[in-house]
Amino acid sequence: MRRIISVLLENEPGALSRVVGLFSQRNYNIETLTVAPTEDETLSRLTVTTTGPDRVIEQITKQLNKLVEVVKLVDLTEGPHIERELMLIKLKATGSQRAEIKRTVDIFRGQIVDVTSSVYTVQLAGASDKLDGFVQAIGTSGVLEVVRSGISGIARGEKVLSL
Amino acid sequence: MELLSGADMLIRSLQDQGIEYIYGYPGGAALHIYDALFRQDEVKHILVRHEQAAVHMADGYARATGMPGTVLVTSGPGATNTITGIATAFMDSIPMVVLCGQVASTLIGEDAFQETDMMGVSRPVVKHNLSVRHPSEIPEIIRKAYYIASTGRPGPVVVDIPKDMTAPNERFEYAYPKKVKLRSYNPAIRGHAGQIKKAVDMMLAARRPVIYAGGGVILGKASSQLTELVRKLGYPITNTLMGIGCYPASDKQHLGWLGMHGTYEANMAMHHSDLILAVGARFDDRVTNATEKFCPGARIIHIDIDPASISKTIDADVPIVGPVDAVLKEMLALVKDSKKEPDAEALASWWKQIEEWRAFHGMRYETSPDVIKPQEVVEMLHRLTNGDAFVTSDVGQHQMFAAQYYKFDKPNRWINSGGLGTMGFGLPAAMGIALTHPDDEVLCITGEGSIQMNIQELSTCNQYKLPVKIINLNNQALGMVKQWQDMNYESRHSHSYMESLPDFIKLAEAYGHVGIRIDRKEDLEPKLKEALAMKDRLVFVDIQVDRFEHVYPMQVARGCMKDMWLSKTERV
Ligand SMILES: Cc1ncc(C[n+]2csc(CCOP(=O)(O)OP(=O)(O)O)c2C)c(N)n1
Numbered sequence: 001m002r003r004i005i006s007v008l009l010e011n012e013p014g015a016l017s018r019v020v021g022l023f024s025q026r027n028y029n030i031e032t033l034t035v036a037p038t039e040d041e042t043l044s045r046l047t048v049t050t051t052g053p054d055r056v057i058e059q060i061t062k063q064l065n066k067l068v069e070v071v072k073l074v075d076l077t078e079g080p081h082i083e084r085e086l087m088l089i090k091l092k093a094t095g096s097q098r099a100e101i102k103r104t105v106d107i108f109r110g111q112i113v114d115v116t117s118s119v120y121t122v123q124l125a126g127a128s129d130k131l132d133g134f135v136q137a138i139g140t141s142g143v144l145e146v147v148r149s150g151i152s153g154i155a156r157g158e159k160v161l162s163l
Numbered sequence: 164m165e166l167l168s169g170a171d172m173l174i175r176s177l178q179d180q181g182i183e184y185i186y187g188y189p190g191g192a193a194l195h196i197y198d199a200l201f202r203q204d205e206v207k208h209i210l211v212r213h214e215q216a217a218v219h220m221a222d223g224y225a226r227a228t229g230m231p232g233t234v235l236v237t238s239g240p241g242a243t244n245t246i247t248g249i250a251t252a253f254m255d256s257i258p259m260v261v262l263c264g265q266v267a268s269t270l271i272g273e274d275a276f277q278e279t280d281m282m283g284v285s286r287p288v289v290k291h292n293l294s295v296r297h298p299s300e301i302p303e304i305i306r307k308a309y310y311i312a313s314t315g316r317p318g319p320v321v322v323d324i325p326k327d328m329t330a331p332n333e334r335f336e337y338a339y340p341k342k343v344k345l346r347s348y349n350p351a352i353r354g355h356a357g358q359i360k361k362a363v364d365m366m367l368a369a370r371r372p373v374i375y376a377g378g379g380v381i382l383g384k385a386s387s388q389l390t391e392l393v394r395k396l397g398y399p400i401t402n403t404l405m406g407i408g409c410y411p412a413s414d415k416q417h418l419g420w421l422g423m424h425g426t427y428e429a430n431m432a433m434h435h436s437d438l439i440l441a442v443g444a445r446f447d448d449r450v451t452n453a454t455e456k457f458c459p460g461a462r463i464i465h466i467d468i469d470p471a472s473i474s475k476t477i478d479a480d481v482p483i484v485g486p487v488d489a490v491l492k493e494m495l496a497l498v499k500d501s502k503k504e505p506d507a508e509a510l511a512s513w514w515k516q517i518e519e520w521r522a523f524h525g526m527r528y529e530t531s532p533d534v535i536k537p538q539e540v541v542e543m544l545h546r547l548t549n550g551d552a553f554v555t556s557d558v559g560q561h562q563m564f565a566a567q568y569y570k571f572d573k574p575n576r577w578i579n580s581g582g583l584g585t586m587g588f589g590l591p592a593a594m595g596i597a598l599t600h601p602d603d604e605v606l607c608i609t610g611e612g613s614i615q616m617n618i619q620e621l622s623t624c625n626q627y628k629l630p631v632k633i634i635n636l637n638n639q640a641l642g643m644v645k646q647w648q649d650m651n652y653e654s655r656h657s658h659s660y661m662e663s664l665p666d667f668i669k670l671a672e673a674y675g676h677v678g679i680r681i682d683r684k685e686d687l688e689p690k691l692k693e694a695l696a697m698k699d700r701l702v703f704v705d706i707q708v709d710r711f712e713h714v715y716p717m718q719v720a721r722g723c724m725k726d727m728w729l730s731k732t733e734r735v
């Protein structure tokens with residue numbers, strides 16, 4: 001099963017490489033990884049998505065917790081949560097394609113954020129499967145470039161991950 | 164407040180941390196630090212001949228005393244030479260601080276002379292590493308390094324120190340912090356009371372219990388608590404190679420150690436048990452054999468300071484995260500207060516079964532009228548030193564024989580690289596102990612392969628007059644490799660012979676020591692006595708032992724705990 005693990009990390013040089021190194025040393029998967037400072041500048045928030053049997057996931061959270069610079073973590077997939085990913089996608093857009101693309105972007109509630117005579121750049125946010133669905137709907141032949149942010153997530157309701 | 168340079172602050176911090184000895188080797192990036200060392204005499208520096216040996220020395224000291232060891236080296240090759248030593252300490256959770264010089268911060272990233280990214284290189288084999296970014300941080304970083312190295316599950320900590328951080332002309336206010344603040348590092352200080360209660364209930368209800376203790380008992384200084392609990396319950400106990408000495412080997416409740424080369428009775432008892440109390444052990448592959456066949460009828464209670472050790476390879480029914488000494492103490496109190504007693508009848512029949520196993524095999528080997536058996540050398544050493552020596556070892560058959568036939572009744576006396584299996588560990592580890600234990604016997608039981616991996620340290624031993632007794636069980640082969648080739652590769656001895664061995668006697672003499680060669684059985688006892696009688700000399704005893712001996716018992720690969728070879732021809 002896919003898991004989303006959200007980590008509060010000391011915002012120190014080298015801390016991120018410890019997290020990434022741990023995954024490769026112990027042969028764990030990383031599907032996506034995002035990291036940025038939080039409102040408290042001494043902390044970074046890191047979100048990693050991974051897959052594996054329950055025993056491996058348990059090891060991943062324990063091994064992450066063991067890193068001296070990991071302050072706190074939560075497996076978001078254990079409870080109700082919201083997950084979002086941002087995609088920027090550059091599409092070939094000439095002639096009749098332009099109207100077609102515009103319609104599809106509207107259906108997926110995306111935005112065209114840059115336009116040239118032959119190219120549309122589209123921004124789309126949502127759960128990862130929605131982004132996959134958009135690319136499928138457009139058809140890969142029209143896609144020039146795709147940039148995805150990787151997943152960010154947050155728990156629903158009152159629950160917060162903070163100090 | 165005092166004003167000190169970074170280098171002086173570093174040395175003062177070591178003094179304030181109570182560090183008596185550091186082991187190291189100088190070089191460009193560490194020269195400011197070496198100058199600061201020169202101008203004081205509280206912290207004593209031991210100059211090794213190779214940086215790997217400095218780390219093993221610090222490691223041997225740490226294993227014997229439970230105190231963190233300290234190493235000082237320069238950048239680049241000095242730092243990379245420590246890696247095997249650091250990895251050795253990491254695998255066995257040994258507390259240690261390794262101070263590494265680094266090129267000046269202004270040069271980092273420019274492929275400067277002797278620049279190596281030591282933070283990156285060491286990262287997978289350290290508990291933590293820290294880099295100095297301003298000289299004024301040095302006292303706090305040193306305090307943190309020792310704190311992290313020696314609390315929770317201990318381990319090595321590397322401190323990377325760019326040369327400009329120790330420059331003599333810049334001075335800062337010095338104060339050694341009394342406390343460490345680390346919001347992200349909080350090792351458990353006690354176990355969960357509910358879990359402990361549940362565990363005790365299970366233990367008292369067990370019919371075929373066994374206690375399986377590991378190196379964590381020694382690291383956690385919990386031998387006395389463990390011994391008291393085990394005696395109170397009357398249950399059988401086995402321990403891992405790393406746990407040797409955590410419970411007296413001469414006691415009748417002790418089944419010897421378990422696993423790949425463990426005793427028949429220990430492996431049998433584990434396999435047939437209905438309850439395993441694992442204390443500070445990590446169900447490593449050299450213990451469990453095939454995990455899917457591991458102890459099918461046993462429920463498992465697992466106590467460890469490191470949550471990640473629990474249910475890593477074998478699922479625990481009752482996990483208890485906490486310091487082993489505190490948890491065992493609570494368990495003992497509950498056992499004493501409990502109205503329930505262990506089922507005497509069940510326990511008696513369990514012991515009867517175990518005694519049958521013990522009688523069936525026990526530890527034994529075939530003696531010969533003329534060839535010296537490595538096992539008998541170890542047995543004789545045990546007798547001649549009253550079982551009271553510090554014994555370090557290297558890796559191979561000699562290591563297994565030493566662990567099997569020297570019966571340790573005390574913790575911290577059996578010193579070996581269990582997790583990484585580092586040949587070359589034995590001599591420098593023995594040096595670290597000899598330096599700080601001048602009144603104790605320190606033996607290094609080694610092989611002619613392993614000893615040559617750090618043989619240059621004979622020079623250090625001469626400089627500091629370290630009277631280690633090197634017992635070279637010379638089988639003229641990489642014996643353990645050869646044994647595997649005998650068993651799995653139809654005796655194709657690919658590169659497992661040691662050809663062109665040096666004359667170890669002359670070699671020892673060249674380094675200023677005494678060398679004794681033993682190749683006749685009748686000389687064994689008198690010459691060992693002669694060697695041991697030379698209290699203040701290093702003696703290199705080169706003993707020609709049986710070249711064809713194998714280590715038994717040996718678990719059958721990919722089998723369960725009880726599948727073993729008991730000799731070259733007996734398989735159970
Ligand atoms: C640094 C290192 N290299 C290789 C090995 C693999 N190895 C394990 S035991 C062994 C043979 C050791 O020979 P020796 O020291 O003579 O001991 P013996 O088995 O003959 O008693 C080897 C090569 C190792 N453990 N460590």
Ligand SMILES: [Mg+2]
Nearest residue numbers: 610611640642
């Ligand atoms: Mg040998």
